[in-house]
Amino acid sequence: METRLTWYGHAAFKIKTPTAKILLIDPWITNPAFTRGTNELVGLDRVDLILLTHGHSDHVGNAVEIGKRTGATLVSNFDLNAAMVSVLDYPERQAGNETTGHLGGELSLLQCKVKVQFVPAWHGSSIQQGENAAPVYAGNPTGLIIALGDGPTIYHTGDTDLFSDMALVKRFHKIDIMLVCIGDHFTMGPARAAEAVKLVAPKTVIPMHYGTFPVLTGTPEVFEDELRKRKLKSKLRVMKIGDTIAL
Numbered sequence: 001m002e003t004r005l006t007w008y009g010h011a012a013f014k015i016k017t018p019t020a021k022i023l024l025i026d027p028w029i030t031n032p033a034f035t036r037g038t039n040e041l042v043g044l045d046r047v048d049l050i051l052l053t054h055g056h057s058d059h060v061g062n063a064v065e066i067g068k069r070t071g072a073t074l075v076s077n078f079d080l081n082a083a084m085v086s087v088l089d090y091p092e093r094q095a096g097n098e099t100t101g102h103l104g105g106e107l108s109l110l111q112c113k114v115k116v117q118f119v120p121a122w123h124g125s126s127i128q129q130g131e132n133a134a135p136v137y138a139g140n141p142t143g144l145i146i147a148l149g150d151g152p153t154i155y156h157t158g159d160t161d162l163f164s165d166m167a168l169v170k171r172f173h174k175i176d177i178m179l180v181c182i183g184d185h186f187t188m189g190p191a192r193a194a195e196a197v198k199l200v201a202p203k204t205v206i207p208m209h210y211g212t213f214p215v216l217t218g219t220p221e222v223f224e225d226e227l228r229k230r231k232l233k234s235k236l237r238v239m240k241i242g243d244t245i246a247l
């Protein structure tokens with residue numbers, strides 16, 4: 001079995017593992033850039049894990065609805081898990097200590113077929129019950145390194161700026177796929193994202209978190225130029241929203 005990766009736009013991805021488990025990352029399926037989002041959301045009936053990088057609404061997205069409907073287990077850091085349960089009513093029995101970690105820690109999940117490591121990201125993290133509600137503390141934001149048994153190792157940067165400690169990622173993991181934010185404004189833009197790719201040295205890089213709103217001005221074209229300027233060996237793969245690729 002191969003691994004399949006679907007991009008829903010923004011930072012939202014679905015991974016189908018070699019053992020046919022379904023993982024969602026930052027599942028904002030109904031984001032404004034994904035026209036089929038509502039239909040796709042209804043069709044998500046079997047989900048094993050929901051992984052979150054931080055608590056902002058464009059990343060928590062439809063997680064609570066999907067979790068309640070499918071029984072999916074929440075995987076995020078300790079503070080975010082607590083806020084998801086207490087503020088947004090994510091089912092507590094699906095957000096226990098076994099799937100809750102924190103920076104530097106690695107979780108073995110789904111009979112050790114999936115390993116998830118929490119790594120730093122430079123951003124913010126809070127949870128809001130509604131658009132104008134007061135933000136509630138949700139801990140540090142993270143990036144996620146997801147190593148699939150018999151499959152690739154994927155690094156989702158979360159929302160972040162460039163930082164030199166990204167170089168530590170490759171000391172412990174050979175990254176096959178790096179999902180990197182390039183949109184600028186709230187995260188690094190194309191030039192800084194290309195520097196991040198240089199530090200991590202993945203086999204393939206897939207840009208994300210751009211174009212969802214007008215302020216996210218980074219584009220794959222400028223990102224490609226920035227990668228080329230640096231003569232990097234990582235292969236750029238630009239996904240269309242809603243596309244599924246085999247890894």
Ligand SMILES: [Zn+2]
Nearest residue numbers: 056058059159
């Ligand atoms: Zn974001």
